[in-house]
């Protein structure tokens with residue numbers, strides 16, 4: 001009789017622990033998912049958690065951009081982290097600042113306001129393979145024309 005009582009209590013405790021674990025896990029994912037709304041043009045970059053996590057959702061290792069955000073917030077904190085400092089960083093090391101990649105070069109965007117920049121030019125600040133190629137090279141024929149003009153040959 002007493003053994004049954006203990007077993008029943010034990011089962012209830014286990015169910016309660018499992019339920020708490022599930023709630024804590026869901027709360028944790030939910031709590032951090034709101035951060036995507038605190039970054040400009042997040043919807044144009046990646047699905048929800050993949051802006052900061054390595055492509056497989058919350059709970060997976062953070063990408064370089066996610067690590068830079070993690071350094072600016074508490075575990076489940078509501079701190080505003082987007083601003084000039086984070087915008088000026090190049091988290092993924094692709095040569096383009098986070099601000100340029102997210103359409104807000106100076107980091108002046110605030111959560112809830114209209115999305116800045118051109119959505120077609122938004123790239124992922126945590127993925128160095130995500131960037132817009134900007135043509136900077138001048139073809140040989142063009143250089144020849146420029147040189148000829150400078151030299152007064154045309």
Ligand SMILES: [Ca+2]
Nearest residue numbers: 090092094096
């Ligand atoms: Ca970058």
